[in-house]
Amino acid sequence: MIRTSILCGVMLGALNTTSIFGQETKGIQPEARALMQKMTDFYKTLKSTQFSSTMTMNSPQFPMPMEQTSSIKLERPNKFVILSEASMMGGMDAASNGSEMSIGIPIFKIFTTTPAPKSFDAMVKAMDPEEFNPDAEQPDTATMLSQDPGLSFGLMLFSSNALEKMMADAADVSIVGDEEFGGVSATMLRFRSDDEMMADPMANVDIWISKGDKPWILGIRPDLSNMGGDPMMADMEMQITFKGWGKIEADASTFEFTGGEDWKKVDNLMEAAMTEAAAMQGAPMMAPDDQAMDFKEPDHPTLGMEAPDFSLQTLRTDKTVTLESLRGKVVVLDFWATWCGPCVAGLPTMQKVTDAFKDRGVVFYGIDLRESADKVQNFVDKKKWSFSVLLDQKGEVAKKYKVNGIPHSVVIGKDGKILNVHVGFGGAEALEKQLTEELEAALEAQPTTG
Numbered sequence: 001m002i003r004t005s006i007l008c009g010v011m012l013g014a015l016n017t018t019s020i021f022g023q024e025t026k027g028i029q030p031e032a033r034a035l036m037q038k039m040t041d042f043y044k045t046l047k048s049t050q051f052s053s054t055m056t057m058n059s060p061q062f063p064m065p066m067e068q069t070s071s072i073k074l075e076r077p078n079k080f081v082i083l084s085e086a087s088m089m090g091g092m093d094a095a096s097n098g099s100e101m102s103i104g105i106p107i108f109k110i111f112t113t114t115p116a117p118k119s120f121d122a123m124v125k126a127m128d129p130e131e132f133n134p135d136a137e138q139p140d141t142a143t144m145l146s147q148d149p150g151l152s153f154g155l156m157l158f159s160s161n162a163l164e165k166m167m168a169d170a171a172d173v174s175i176v177g178d179e180e181f182g183g184v185s186a187t188m189l190r191f192r193s194d195d196e197m198m199a200d201p202m203a204n205v206d207i208w209i210s211k212g213d214k215p216w217i218l219g220i221r222p223d224l225s226n227m228g229g230d231p232m233m234a235d236m237e238m239q240i241t242f243k244g245w246g247k248i249e250a251d252a253s254t255f256e257f258t259g260g261e262d263w264k265k266v267d268n269l270m271e272a273a274m275t276e277a278a279a280m281q282g283a284p285m286m287a288p289d290d291q292a293m294d295f296k297e298p299d300h301p302t303l304g305m306e307a308p309d310f311s312l313q314t315l316r317t318d319k320t321v322t323l324e325s326l327r328g329k330v331v332v333l334d335f336w337a338t339w340c341g342p343c344v345a346g347l348p349t350m351q352k353v354t355d356a357f358k359d360r361g362v363v364f365y366g367i368d369l370r371e372s373a374d375k376v377q378n379f380v381d382k383k384k385w386s387f388s389v390l391l392d393q394k395g396e397v398a399k400k401y402k403v404n405g406i407p408h409s410v411v412i413g414k415d416g417k418i419l420n421v422h423v424g425f426g427g428a429e430a431l432e433k434q435l436t437e438e439l440e441a442a443l444e445a446q447p448t449t450g
Contacts, residue, residue, distance in 0.1 A: 027172040032189055035175065039215040040163040048075035050248045052085075053150020059236040070150050073248050074158050077119045079255040082151045092148050095257040096123075102257035103144050103269055108276040111259045112269040120158045124165075127152060127341070143341050144269055149220075149240050157217065169193050169203045181208040181218045182241060216245040271427030300421035301402055307331075307412045308400035312367065315376055315389035321365065323416070330357070330442045331412040332364045332435075335392070335403050337371060338379040343407040346425035350409065351387040353435045361414075362439055365390050369398055369406065411438050413445055 050073040057066045069085040070092075079098050084091025084106055094103040096116040104111030117123045127146040146152045156162055167173070171194035178187055186208040193203040204223035210216045220240040248254070266272035309323045323331065334350050336343035347366060354364035367390045368376045380389060392398055401410060404423070411420040420438045425431065 027194075028167070028170060029174045032173045032175050033167070035187060035189065035209060035215070036163055036166060036173070039209050039217070040157070040166070042215050043157045043162065044160075046076075046158070048073070048248050048250060049154075049245060050074075051150075051154065051245045052243050053148070053153070054241045054243075055149055055238065056241070057236055057238050068148070070148055072151055072154055073250070073254065074120075074154055075248070075250055075255065076158065078116055078123070079250075080151070080155070081255050081257075082148060083258075084148075092144065092151075093257070093259060094145065094151070095255050097255045097257075100257075102259070104257070104259045104263060105269065105273055105276075108273055109260065109263045110266050110269065110272050110276065111257065111263055112266050112272075113257075120155050121160055123155050124152075124159045127155075143345055146341050150242065153217070153220070153240070166191075176206070178211070179208075181210075182243065184218055185211045186218050187211060214245075217242050268427055268429065270425075271430050274426035274430050300423075302410075302418050303421055305418055307410070307416050307418050308397070310397045310400065312390035312392060312397060315368070315373060315380065315391060321388075321390055323412070326363060327416055328361070328414050330362045330414055330439060331410075332362065332439070333367055333401075333410040333412070334364070335367045335369055335398055335401070335406050335408040335410075337369050337406060338376060340406050342425035344383075346407050346409075346428075346431055347385065347387070349428045349431045350435070351385065353432055353439065354387075356436075357439050357443070360443055362443070364388070367392050367397060369403075370395050409435075411435075411442055413442050419445070 050071070052069060052071050054067060054069040068091060070082050071085060072080065072082045074080045077098075079096055081095040083093055091106055092103065093106055093111075094101070096102075099116055100113055101116040102111050102113045117126055123145065127143065145155070156165055159165070170191045172190075172192040174190050176188040176190050178185065180186065181188075189207045189209065191203070191205050191207065206219075206221040206223075207217065208219040210218050219242065222238055224236050224238060264272075307323060311320050311322045313320050332350070332354050334343075334347065336347060338344070350364060350366070354362055365388050366385075369392050371391075371393075373391060376389060376391065398408075401408070407423070407425055409420075409422045410418060413419045419442055422434070
């Protein structure tokens with residue numbers, strides 16, 4: 001599951017808390033808003049804090065529950081350290097000492113170092129998919145920070161506008177009641193969006209806040225049932241638990257990166273991780289209880305099958321596009337959403353490569369999942385993207401293509417057969433090389449008959 005949590009960001013990237021909860025707020029209980037205000041104001045009083053974060057995922061498709069635990073320390077204006085503990089999903093170590101920020105992947109013993117953002121606000125902004133800049137010196141570095149929901153949520157709480165970020169997409173916020181969470185007296189709040197096409201799981205979430213004069217965040221439970229044609233996530237239960245909130249005694253070494261002497265410094269962490277993952281293909285990975293897990297991912301079930309036809313409206317016009325009308329061309333589809341950081345990171349490269357093959361009969365469509373046309377249009381305009389976008393507003397096409405995580409790309413041959421399927425984003429350089437090779441092969445292939 002390393003690819004899911006670290007390399008692809010299929011699940012964790014979907015929980016990028018910089019996009020928590022784009023509708024005008026309504027239906028918000030005054031007492032619920034007051035509690036949120038009290039909680040965010042409390043975090044503004046903290047110079048520093050420490051806590052642990054455990055993300056637990058359960059699904060009928062998993063042989064056992066999956067967990068990722070991290071210990072985290074934060075200090076204003078821009079210092080943090082995160083150490084991954086027992087994990088079945090890889091984990092990440094990172095630190096900012098105020099001048100440099102280092103991010104590493106323990107299982108691969110690799111890390112990268114960049115100048116540290118000047119503030120937690122700057123870090124949160126850099127993690128926002130809308131702010132992703134593929135032309136930056138290391139465009140994937142900030143995206144990696146969002147791969148741990150505990151860290152990204154903590155950074156958001158220490159930003160200057162945490163309340164606004166948490167309430168941005170909330171149509172209804174209510175207090176469900178008082179109950180214990182992890183043995184602590186707490187108040188449970190429920191956030192809901194009234195946008196049926198709001199696929200961001202954090203737009204619909206339950207939150208537990210401890211009672212008393214220290215309203216710590218204790219837990220978050222996203223609703224994954226509306227994940228835009230993603231059957232795996234629709235059946236999944238996920239919860240993020242926070243423990244051990246409190247003050248820290250920091251010294252000069254507290255926020256220094258502590259990767260081992262045998263760790264290797266790399267220029268691009270995402271691409272280096274993909275290279276290491278490829279080398280590990282087929283090797284078993286040990287779970288914390290010493291139960292072996294097979295790292296090798298099976299071929300996607302749609303490979304080789306006739307690509308399902310569809311009829312989808314284009315974003316910029318009232319026209320519809322059908323797959324049947326494209327027969328004889330090589331078609332590239334990329335299922336994505338505005339809230340998905342890895343999707344946003346990969347789309348410029350998808351466009352760059354497919355544009356280079358446009359005169360040879362390759363067409364490219366980015367298929368947005370379950371989001372309103374206005375929201376997608378505003379996002380695309382801001383990014384200045386020019387590729388064609390189709391709107392799968394009910395997620396029906398994604399279901400046909402068995403999309404179980406995004407970004408999900410498909411290469412369809414001239415005969416309508418599915419030639420390649422990839423889930424996730426492994427860095428611009430790796431994607432460009434892979435897609436270029438696949439399109440060359442697709443154009444040279446002789447269509448099959450029958």
